[in-house]
Each structure stands twice: as structure tokens, then as C-alpha cells.
Amino acid sequence: MSLLEIQNLNVRFGGKDAIPVVEGLDLTIDQGEVLAIVGESGSGKSVTMMSVMGLIEAPGEVTANRLNFAGQDLLKLKGRARRQLIGKDLSMVFQDPMTALNPSYTVGYQIEEVIHQHLGLRGREARQRALQLLERVEIPGAASRLSAYPHQLSGGMSQRVAIAMAIAAEPKLLIADEPTTALDVTIQAQIMDLLLNLQRDEGMALILITHDLAVVAETAQRVCVMYAGQAVETGVVPDIFQAPKHPYTEALLAAIPEHSLGERLSTLPGIVPGRYDRPKGCLLSPRCPYAQPRCLERPALEPYTHNGISGSVRCFFPRNLNPEQWPEVLPESQRPSHLPGEAHGRA
């Protein structure tokens, strides 16, 4: 049984008719696995994880056919029962460490708070444990940092503290939401290494939200690519890098500098559709170089097995899979986004 199972997750803000920020998302992660979620800003990565954590508040609305963590139905867990789970078995590290810590309390207080809440330790025991944690996340001079205030720490240091808080109660699953985006480049690798070491040593599962594919290639076992609130492809590393199935994944890979030796980086034209210009059919179709008339319908996320490797893809004409079934690539003027009379948004 998977540690976390998500089936048909939808997150909306403001009423039934509102356009979902996350739409029909399926995802699983096993114990001790590292899963990367990749996508542009606004693709719904963070919102998905916030809804797992139960941090989506009214007017936000979370629905799912299944949202199970370690055999418990998260949607049915309310109030105290849910709070006993989050921060303990299920914890999260956020993007900007400089704002994620409360400026009014010392580092020690904020770590001990978790220890007290979930492990029931107080006083010296709690302090001892907090100290161990700071050492665990490789903070130099850990003992003196306990009484430091967040504004006295650098970004990298703050992120280490945030990680210490997240692993304080030995979680089964740690969600790291772009844990290095806000940091200096030199610090990014250190934090990444720290997270992976912790993951390996503690045997916990790790969900890594990122838009850095290079990091994914080095760290994750599986990848979920999201676009405009939908999962468009899931697959295993390194297959997904060698043979991406979805045109969007292909485009993302083509945009990595390492992949295009000396050539001009290729980019997708246009931008991610917003709330008001969502295409009727496949969400990528206005930007997709391979778009066909059929792409005016909405594709589903279909599982496949190819050469013994399984994954899933949300495309009528997946790349690197059954190339004999591909229709001819249409000239730009004949692609659905330019066909007259269609309710397509402006690309």
C-alpha cells in the first residue's frame, strides 16, 4: 500500500463554478521514495501539497475521490485528529525561509514547540532534543543558535532551522516546497544534499516541489509534471529524461541549458493559461507545436507500459510512444488554436 494516495484531487477557490486550481490530480508515493513535482509557477504544485497538509482554507475547497495517508482518509480527519498527523507524520518545508519563521520567537522556542506538541517533551528534554536536531541539520554552533531570533540568521541557516522543525517528530513524509528557490546558488546544493541525506538516513518519503529539472535528475526516483493544475505526465527517472512522453515535458527538457549544446534554447510560445483564458480542450493545445483538431477535446491521464517501463501521460499523441500512430504535424495556421469559431483564449 502506498504511503500517500491521491485520486482525482480538485481544489477550487470560490464556489462550485470556479475554475479549479488543481484539477483531477492522481498521485501516489511509497514509503522511502523521492518524488519530484515539476511545473511552472502557478501550475498548482504548491496548492496540491497544501491541500494534503490541510492548509487550504475557505473560500478554498478541496475534493477528492481518495486522499489517503498511511491508511487514513485525510478528508475525513478533522480538527484535532488531523492536527495530530500534520507536523508529525506529515510535515512540510516552505519556499522562503526568511518569512517562514516567526520573527518574535527564538529558534529554540519554535523547534521545541513541535517537540512539545507531538512528542510531549518539555523543558530540558525538549531543549536537548532541539539541540540534537540543530546538529542534525548541520548548523554550526548549534547550542548558541537556540536562543537566536530568525532575523539574526542567514537564509540558508533559516532553511536549516525550518527543516529541523519539519523533521522534529520524525515524519513519514516530508514535503519540500521549492526549498532552495529563495536561497543563494552556493547554498542551494548544500540544502539539497542535507534533505537527501536526511531522507536516506531517516527512511522517510520526500516530495520535492521544484522547477529545476537538473535537481530532479539527480535526486528523484519518480517525477510528476504539472501544467495549469493538471498532472500531464508521471514517469520514472531516468526514462522521463531520455524519452519524455508529453510535449510539455519535452519542451521543459529542451529548455535546460545542458541539453542544448551550443544551440539556442528552445522555448514554448505563449504563457500558462490563467483563470479567464483556459482553453476548452487540451490545456497545452494553444502552445503545442503538435496540436491536432482532436486536441479540442480534453485528454485524460492514461497509464502506459512501454519497454517494461510504466508511467502515465495526458495526451492524445504522446511523444516517444507508438510513433507510427502520429499524425502529420500541422502548419501553424491550421492548428486548433487558430481555427476560426473556436472558443480558444488568446495564446
Place this chain on the structure above:
Amino acid sequence: MERTLPQGAQVEDQVILYPSPYKEFWKAFSHNKGAVGGLLFMTIIVVCALFAPWVAPHDPSEQFRDFLLTPPSWLEGGTTQFLLGTDELGRDLLSRLIHGARLSLMIGLASVICSLIPGILLGLIAGFSPTRAGPFIMRLMDIMLALPSLLLAVAIVAILGPGLSNTVIAIAIVSLPSYVRLTRAAVMGEVNRDYVTAARLAGAGPLRLMFVTVLPNCMAPLIVQATLSFSSAILDAAALGFLGLGVQPPTPEWGTMLASARDYIERAWWVVTLPGLTILLSVLAINLMGDGLRDALDPRLKVQS
């Protein structure tokens, strides 16, 4: 590319009609129901004040000796001759309130003008001279702020003696520091922007920089502050009148009316209630307008709320 575009899909946003700033302002302002209500109420008050001699049913100081402390017309013993009743000297309350509006608005307007102009000037100087005149001016303002506004006004009136013009002077002096501080803060925020540097490089002199380049961009908070200090001027003037230090009787000033009504608290609730209610409603209306103005003028605050 143009050729392949089908006819229906002509580019829509070739000519963008930007709405005029006044229209946009009104749209934002009228969105706030409280602000519109305040504006309506104030319009009525202003009309009453402007045309007081024609609107008021009686002369405000005419004493009807046979009608001392007549209750309002809808109560037992009231007459339609005196809609809101009469005071202890038989003067028509409604007429006095209407003439009082004239006085209150005049005090408010005069004191706002008398403090706004020097306040902006001092604030501009302080903002443009952050090392020399600035600290001196700000220190001076700190000293004035150390005294609670009403107390400073009381002190000034105590020295200058009570009366209409001294009330205006006292209130103007009291509200000076907030304009200076506000202008200075706004100037400090703008003065290092690129457009100011550009104007400076283009050879604009200090006066032009101050009044033409920077000042228009600092007006939004000042307009809001002017509204708010208009309302507090009315309050302070009424308070001074109540303490017997403001406009002197028999002039129909709202605060002064309350002071003389105190003795009738057990017998005639209307002489106590109505002047104060008028003050409250006017001040509330102006403050509501101020809130609406702030929301409409300051986009940053608009996003927050």
C-alpha cells in the same frame, strides 16, 4: 502572418481607451457604500450651511418667551412651529443647528487651509533638506506632538483668549505636525525615484522639483489627511466650545449649545441630544468619506482590504 489570420480574429486591443482618472476614482469611491452615504449627508449639511438664512425656519437668536424648552414636534407638547423643539431661552433648535453647521464647517475649512499650506511647505523643506533644516523642523513637530492636541489647543486659547478666530488658529497649529510629517514622509519616498533624478538632470531648480515634480505625487495621503483633520477640527472646535473656551454664546455653535444644555439634562433631553447627534453624524460622515477617499486614492491600501 497577418494574411493567415482569419477575419474574425482581428487583434482586439489595438486602441485601448484608458478611463479618465476622475472616472476611475469615482468608480472606486462609489463602490464604498459608507463613503457615498457620508458624501450625501455632508452635501445636505453643506447646502443647509450655505443657505442657512433661507433654510432655517426662524432667526437663530430670536427668543420665543412663551415657548421655553418646547419638546420636538412629534412629542406631546410639541408644535410644528418648532420642529426640533426649543432651548431654555425659547430659541428654535433646528434653526440654531442649521446656523451652527455654518460655523462648524467654516472653522473646519479655515483651520484645514491654515495648517495645510504651511504644513506642506515645512514638509517639503524637511524632505528636501534631510540634513540641515529637516531635523530641526521635525524636532519642532515632535515637541508639538508631545502635547495632546486638544490640550495644546486649550493652552493656546487660554493665552489668546476665547473666540472664533482664536479657535481656528489653535486648531490650525495643533494639526500642523501631522501634515509636516506626512508630506516629509511622502517626499522622502519620492525624492530618490528615477523620475525625480531625471528632472534634476534635466535642470529643474529646487522650487520646480518641489512643487511641480514631487508634490503632485504626494497629494493622495495629504487629501485623506485633510479630510480627517477637517473632522477632528469640528470635534475640537466643539470641545473647546463645550469647555467655554471656543465660540462664545449666544452664537449658535454646536459645542457651545451643549455646554448651556447641560443643566437641562433631567428635563429636556432634546437640547442635550440633538446638538451632539449633529456633531457625531457630521464627523462620522466625514470620516466615512475619508475612508472611501483613502481606498480610492491609494491603490496599495485598496489591495490590502
Place this chain on the structure above:
Amino acid sequence: MFSFIARRLGLLIPTFFGVTLLTFSLIRMIPGDPVEVMMGERRVDPQMHAEALHRLGLDKPLYQQYFDYLSNLAHGNLGESLITRDNVWHEFTTLFPATLELALCAMIFATVLGLLAGVIAALRRGSLFDHGVMGISLTGFSMPIFWWGLILIMFFSVQLGWTPVSGRIDLLYDIEPKTGFMLIDSLLSDEEGAFMDALHHLILPSIVLGTIPLAVIARMTRSAMLEVLREDYVRTAKAKGLSPARVVFIHALRNALIPVLTVLGLQVGSLLAGAVLTETIFSWPGVGKWLIDAISRRDYPVVQNGILLIATLVIVVNFVVDILYGFANPRIRHQR
């Protein structure tokens, strides 16, 4: 922390001297001849006039007069009242506890209710309660408190007879002033029911004086809470699995208190101004009423140094608030 206090102290001293300069010149701005004004009579005999000028030190050059004034202040000599011939400092210290007692009660009333209303309004943003709090607080903010006091007296004292109309305690009781605080003195005395009576006398004045601070605090708390609740660290606190009460009060309110505390400090000044009006309405024997009485009696030494004392008080309170602010906000405390 020490350098922080030292820096604030450095700002305090010039402000204090500025205020002495203000009160010094205040008296010299009285229109008319100072001796005639002081003596309250016209056409004083020239010889006596010169003597009086000399006695008052008014024949010396202006800067000399100012230094005399300062040295008098430094020696604790604040002059004496023209009416009662009593020492101004003594009068002030006798009356001040009454004002302090009233102001403290008003502030407690305003803070407790204002924080509570503000927090709940922020948590239930857009609800009926929220709109109610915002409407009431704007009304409170616009309130002419001298009228508000009269209305409350009219309703609760005259109509319902629940509360006394004026004073600090019923004349039936003879309370020996030990601390100057009627609530404490009445407890210390053996008189039965005196404490309850003193408390009864405090209710209406406290409500009247607390109305505007209450409105300001409620509004400020609400907007500060709304801002803070959006912060990342509140999300972190929720992600720790802490109880909602802990998230709101320990993590959010603690940070929202910082701007509220500033506003609270600024309210102290207007609280004293409000005390002038409140004390006048309720015949409360405090420094506000004392000052107004002195003005109407043209008791200039009392006016001059009474204002100086009150201004000094405001400066000191603002200083204390600044220091407290430093304690509440570690980022400021560590600033260099």
C-alpha cells in the same frame, strides 16, 4: 538593548527642553501687560509695577528669564497658584492619582475589549460581526466624548439611576487618601461598601474616556491581524499541527501586537486630552479639571506648569512605550 535605550533617551532630552521653551513663551504671549494680567487689576501704580516686574524677574533680559525658569524647574520649584497660594507641584501630585486611576481603568477597558473585538473581527472577516465591529468603531472614533458622557449620564444615572452622576465616591464615605487611588484607599479603609461605591463611580467615566481608544485599538488590531494572518510563519505554525488557539494567540497576535502597541502609546496623549473633557463632565477631581479651572480663573502659574507637567508625562509615557516596543519586536531591539 542598552544602546537602544540610550538612543531613545537622547531624543527625549531636546524634546523636553523644547517643551519648556514652549511653556516659557506661552506666558509671554498673553496679550496685555504681564503684571496687570497677573494681579488681575488695571492701572497699577508705576512704582509697584516696577517692583512687581523686578520680583517676577520680568525686567531681566529674555534669555536670563528662561535660565531662571529652568533653574527653578531644576530645583523643583514650579511656582504657586495665584488663587490657592498652594505649590503647583503639590497640587499636581495630589490630583494626579485621580486622573491616573481613571485613565488606567479606561485603558484596561479599551484594550481588553478592543483586542478581543479586533481579533474576532479579523478571524471572521466579512461576517456580520466584522461589519458591526467596524461600524461601531468608526462611530466611536467620531464620537464627541463630552456629549457621549452627557448621554450616558442621562440614560444610566438620570433615567435608570444605576450609576452616580459625578465625583469619585459618595460623600457618605470618609476615605483617608493613602495612595490617592480611590479603589485601593477604599479597600484599605474599614468603611463597608466604599469599594463598590468607588467602582460604581468609575464605570461611566471609564467608558467615556475609553471610547476613542477602544475604537482605535479594535480597528488597528483587526487590520494588523488580517495582515499577520497572511504571513508565512502563520502557515508554518499551522503546518506544525498546533491548535487554532495557539496559532492565533501565540503566533499571530504576538506579531499583530507590535503595531497595536504603537497606536496604544499614541493614545496616551489623547487620553489625557480626553481626561480634560471627561473630568469636566463628571466633576472628577483630577489634573484635567484642575487645568480647565485654572484657565477660567486666569491662574497662569498653574496653567504654565500644569501644561509642562502633563507634556512631560506624555513624553515619558511615549518613551516607555518605545522601549516596550523594542521588547516586543526583536528586530528593533537588535538594530544598531
